[in-house]
Amino acid sequence: MPDQLLFALEVTLNGLTAGIMYALVALGFVLIFKASGIFNFAQGVMALFAALTLVGFQSGQIPFSHLINAMFGTRLHHFGWNMPTFMAIIATMAVMVLLAFLIERLVLKHLINQEPIILFMATIGLAYFLEGLGDIMWGAEVKRLDVGIPQGMSPMIDDLTFNWFGYGFYLDRLDLWAAGIAAVLVVSLTLFSQYTRQGRALRAVADDHQAALSVGISLRAIWVLTWSIAGFVALVAGIMWGAKSGVQFSLSLIALKALPVLILGGFTSIPGAIVGGLIIGVGEKLFDFFFQSTIGGATENWFAYMLALVFLLFRPQGLFGEKIIERV
Amino acid sequence: MKDMSQGYTTADGRKIGGVMMEMKNITLRFGGVVAIKDISFDIREGEIRAIIGPNGAGKSSMLNVISGFYHPQEGEVWFRGERRPSMRPYQVARLGIARTFQNIALFEGMSVLDNIMTGRLNHMKASMLDQAIWWGKAQREESLNREKVEKVIDFLEIQHIRKTPVGRLPYGLKKRVELARALAAEPEILLLDEPMAGMNVEEKEDMCRFILDVNDEFGTTIALIEHDMGVVMDLSDRVVVMDYGKKIGDGTPDEVRNNQDVIDAYLGVAHD
Amino acid sequence: MIYREVGQYKTSYVADSHTFPIIGERRAYYLVLAVAFLVVPVFLTDYWAQSILVPFLIYSIAALGLNILIGYCGQLSLGTGAFMAVGAYAVFKLMTAFPEINLLIHIVLAGVVTAGVGVLFGLPSLRIKGFYLAVATLAAQFFLIWLFTRTPWFFNYSSTGMISAPTRTLFGMPISGPSASATTVYLVCLSFVVVLAWLARNLTRGSIGRQWMAIRDMDIAAEIIGVNPLKAKLTAFAVSSFFVGIAGALMFAVYLGAAEAGEAFGIDKSFLVLFMVIIGGLGSILGAFLGAAFLVVGPVLLKILLVNQLGWPTDLAAHVEIIVIGMLILVFLIAEPHGLTALWRTLKEKLRLWPFPH
Numbered sequence: 001m002p003d004q005l006l007f008a009l010e011v012t013l014n015g016l017t018a019g020i021m022y023a024l025v026a027l028g029f030v031l032i033f034k035a036s037g038i039f040n041f042a043q044g045v046m047a048l049f050a051a052l053t054l055v056g057f058q059s060g061q062i063p064f065s066h067l068i069n070a071m072f073g074t075r076l077h078h079f080g081w082n083m084p085t086f087m088a089i090i091a092t093m094a095v096m097v098l099l100a101f102l103i104e105r106l107v108l109k110h111l112i113n114q115e116p117i118i119l120f121m122a123t124i125g126l127a128y129f130l131e132g133l134g135d136i137m138w139g140a141e142v143k144r145l146d147v148g149i150p151q152g153m154s155p156m157i158d159d160l161t162f163n164w165f166g167y168g169f170y171l172d173r174l175d176l177w178a179a180g181i182a183a184v185l186v187v188s189l190t191l192f193s194q195y196t197r198q199g200r201a202l203r204a205v206a207d208d209h210q211a212a213l214s215v216g217i218s219l220r221a222i223w224v225l226t227w228s229i230a231g232f233v234a235l236v237a238g239i240m241w242g243a244k245s246g247v248q249f250s251l252s253l254i255a256l257k258a259l260p261v262l263i264l265g266g267f268t269s270i271p272g273a274i275v276g277g278l279i280i281g282v283g284e285k286l287f288d289f290f291f292q293s294t295i296g297g298a299t300e301n302w303f304a305y306m307l308a309l310v311f312l313l314f315r316p317q318g319l320f321g322e323k324i325i326e327r328v
Numbered sequence: 329m330k331d332m333s334q335g336y337t338t339a340d341g342r343k344i345g346g347v348m349m350e351m352k353n354i355t356l357r358f359g360g361v362v363a364i365k366d367i368s369f370d371i372r373e374g375e376i377r378a379i380i381g382p383n384g385a386g387k388s389s390m391l392n393v394i395s396g397f398y399h400p401q402e403g404e405v406w407f408r409g410e411r412r413p414s415m416r417p418y419q420v421a422r423l424g425i426a427r428t429f430q431n432i433a434l435f436e437g438m439s440v441l442d443n444i445m446t447g448r449l450n451h452m453k454a455s456m457l458d459q460a461i462w463w464g465k466a467q468r469e470e471s472l473n474r475e476k477v478e479k480v481i482d483f484l485e486i487q488h489i490r491k492t493p494v495g496r497l498p499y500g501l502k503k504r505v506e507l508a509r510a511l512a513a514e515p516e517i518l519l520l521d522e523p524m525a526g527m528n529v530e531e532k533e534d535m536c537r538f539i540l541d542v543n544d545e546f547g548t549t550i551a552l553i554e555h556d557m558g559v560v561m562d563l564s565d566r567v568v569v570m571d572y573g574k575k576i577g578d579g580t581p582d583e584v585r586n587n588q589d590v591i592d593a594y595l596g597v598a599h600d
Numbered sequence: 601m602i603y604r605e606v607g608q609y610k611t612s613y614v615a616d617s618h619t620f621p622i623i624g625e626r627r628a629y630y631l632v633l634a635v636a637f638l639v640v641p642v643f644l645t646d647y648w649a650q651s652i653l654v655p656f657l658i659y660s661i662a663a664l665g666l667n668i669l670i671g672y673c674g675q676l677s678l679g680t681g682a683f684m685a686v687g688a689y690a691v692f693k694l695m696t697a698f699p700e701i702n703l704l705i706h707i708v709l710a711g712v713v714t715a716g717v718g719v720l721f722g723l724p725s726l727r728i729k730g731f732y733l734a735v736a737t738l739a740a741q742f743f744l745i746w747l748f749t750r751t752p753w754f755f756n757y758s759s760t761g762m763i764s765a766p767t768r769t770l771f772g773m774p775i776s777g778p779s780a781s782a783t784t785v786y787l788v789c790l791s792f793v794v795v796l797a798w799l800a801r802n803l804t805r806g807s808i809g810r811q812w813m814a815i816r817d818m819d820i821a822a823e824i825i826g827v828n829p830l831k832a833k834l835t836a837f838a839v840s841s842f843f844v845g846i847a848g849a850l851m852f853a854v855y856l857g858a859a860e861a862g863e864a865f866g867i868d869k870s871f872l873v874l875f876m877v878i879i880g881g882l883g884s885i886l887g888a889f890l891g892a893a894f895l896v897v898g899p900v901l902l903k904i905l906l907v908n909q910l911g912w913p914t915d916l917a918a919h920v921e922i923i924v925i926g927m928l929i930l931v932f933l934i935a936e937p938h939g940l941t942a943l944w945r946t947l948k949e950k951l952r953l954w955p956f957p958h
Contacts, residue, residue: 132922133923513825
């Protein structure tokens with residue numbers, strides 16, 4: 001095979017894995033949107049917060065140490081222990097559930113009948129709040145995240161492709177693990193929503209709040225459940241992204257990237273989030289690959305949004321969304 | 329072609345003119361569902377034409393076709409003797425067709441006065457630059473149109489709520505404000521979608537009075553969808569009956585009342 | 601006792617539609633204007649101008665523009681930062697290409713250029729609504745910033761990639777560049793604010809303003825009663841971008857003096873102006889000012905409190921600021937979605953009746 005084509009293929013594969021990463025964040029959006037019609041702008045920040053908390057637990061950080069030191073003149077930083085990863089993940093999950101509970105209680109409950117744009121702006125406020133909270137609790141410097149997932153070039157893929165094509169593809173093992181974990185996540189979420197009682201209740205709420213209430217489903221309990229699951233998905237996304245590029249502020253900007261993913265895949269479709277993520281991931285990398293020489297680099301800054309924009313002009317409801325029929 | 333000279337005078341002295349609007353073989357589909365099936369009828373100038381039928385018969389859809397919001401897959405709409413080409417709703421409004429809506433479509437963020445003023449927008453010609461500067465042309469035009477709107481407000485007796493935000497009004501008053509907005513446009517044809525829905529007896533009497541006055545004083549042609557049979561029979565000059573998207577009756581209230589198809593589908597029979 | 605309307609009745613429609621129908625309010629407004637133009641310049645310090653008044657004035661203009669788009673016409677935009685950048689780069693190119701022409705003219709022209717760009721990126725609004733439109737404006741935000749940072753023509757091939765405002769004068773006094781005094785800059789911005797606010801008021805009270813609000817409240821019904829959605833939405837984008845472009849031009853030319861697109865006009869600015877509009881109150885001219893004041897003065901006060909008074913490190917104070925802003929957004933949206941303007945109106949209602957409870 002010609003070299004250019006091999007390069008393009010490699011870029012495509014890397015694009016797919018990047019797409020999985022986007023899809024992980026988009027999944028959280030879809031869950032919350034399905035259950036409450038809220039577009040949770042804070043999903044990316046939740047991923048960052050989850051990652052920060054995990055690292056904090058793992059390394060035995062004292063939460064709010066910076067603040068405590070400033071207020072009382074102390075010099076505390078760490079408890080001095082190192083928590084095993086498994087425990088740290090459980091602890092972080094507990095924090096995310098607590099967060100979901102607080103969000104429902106303090107914010108969502110009071111905004112039930114508001115228009116979507118108000119809810120959207122509330123999640124922007126929430127995003128800012130969580131970002132500041134994460135910074136104050138655990139500090140804003142870049143952190144390394146390691147949960148034991150193997151990283152670095154995959155020798156297996158390298159050998160395999162070398163034997164096939166005479167050129168070894170570089171695929172990071174972390175990305176392969178991410179793809180596998182994402183697949184497990186999607187399957188289990190789909191199974192959960194189709195076959196369990198809670199899952200059914202979730203779908204009922206997503207369909208019609210009033211009707212769900214009238215058959216005895218507790219809207220609030222469902223919302224806490226949804227935001228907890230979204231928190232779990234955020235944790236997974238945070239771990240993957242954090243392991244790849246370190247835990248830092250730019251993680252929350254991924255939230256913005258998830259928007260084009262959702263536009264392509266539809267706001268209410270779980271498989272759509274994956275497909276949308278893959279398309280954006282591949283599209284970005286390929287566009288950069290082909291056009292970098294002519295128009296310069298860093299096109300990933302805007303390509304996804306332009307793609308989404310073009311898409312919207314022709315198909316406003318996305319690939320998997322429902323067509324909107326307007327009535328008067 | 330249309331014979332515009334043909335007209336007649338009603339028993340109570342109102343003049344009904346020739347055919348103003350005509351629907352010819354309208355068929356409207358939504359995907360696999362046929363909402364309107366090959367319906368034709370006409371509306372004469374100055375008359376009050378009722379469109380009745382059971383729920384889901386396609387009456388509101390028909391009104392939406394007249395408004396230009398839905399585009400029928402087959403058939404034509406003729407207005408004043410000419411075929412009306414497919415156009416956007418706001419262009420239809422400029423022809424002089426105003427309407428009210430089944431589920432009130434007022435602009436909840438604005439006051440009653442502002443809502444009714446929006447009805448005047450096709451009469452306001454000041455450019456954006458004029459409006460930005462305000463003094464002079466735009467201000468004069470605003471005052472002139474305000475005067476006309478105040479006349480409509482007087483007519484419908486809603487002076488006391490003119491500055492109230494519309495969102496705060498009770499249902500009956502909202503309906504009246506919607507009527508005012510439609511009237512402010514000084515329309516040729518007024519389309520009313522269930523103007524009496526949800527009203528008690530007194531409110532219905534008031535609304536009937538207003539509708540009759542509008543037709544009487546301004547000569548406005550009116551097409552209305554309504555479920556209250558008493559209202560329909562009393563108010564209208566002619567009636568169209570729809571059922572499952574098809575026309576099953578067309579004529580004077582008496583003719584329609586005695587039409588067997590209409591009785592079977594909609595009116596029913598009084599049991600002794 | 602304080603606030604009386606007794607005896608003030610209107611005898612013409614013109615009088616009825618006055619911006620300040622109550623004479624007491626009108627006089628207060630003229631007083632504020634007089635103080636702003638005549639008294640403040642005398643006592644103005646560099647610190648006050650730099651940290652508070654000039655940014656307040658400039659952001660008021662941006663908030664006015666965004667309020668027209670979101671508050672009056674209901675079109676969500678997250679591209680404000682990039683549109684300010686368009687104004688800034690436009691005025692830079694004009695200043696350097698035509699140095700003889702007055703800076704004020706250049707600023708207005710920069711606004712016109714931004715209006716054009718705004719209409720272009722507003723075209724999708726004819727097909728797309730709500731969040732989807734927000735995404736389209738994000739495309740504008742990221743693309744335009746990328747364009748300005750990557751295309752050397754925009755920053756006149758400077759090696760630093762930054763644009764710097766050369767000195768320009770008005771009536772012999774420098775109003776841009778390092779030699780411009782705080783007072784002249786303040787007066788220039790104040791003049792723009794007064795004129796633009798007047799224009800905004802006129803547009804929003806007229807026919808086009810009602811058309812915008814009709815589109816915002818019920819766009820389908822609006823079209824059926826005669827509003828041309830293309831004209832309404834695109835004029836909203838045009839007018840809004842005109843305002844935002846002027847704000848950007850002023851920000852660069854007379855306030856910052858030098859700027860780099862990604863840093864000065866990034867997405868954080870888009871959110872900042874959006875928050876001003878939300879906190880100030882959607883759909884009100886006063887709201888733009890209240891929101892801008894809140895989000896310009898607030899952080900300054902917070903910093904004075906935390907860093908100067910309590911001695912906290914600046915990065916900690918910055919994080920607290922983010923938390924406070926986030927919390928305020930939530931509190932406002934829950935308690936008073938119509939922002940400070942609604943609070944102000946409630947206060948006036950109470951003052952009308954004071955000392956009676958109702």
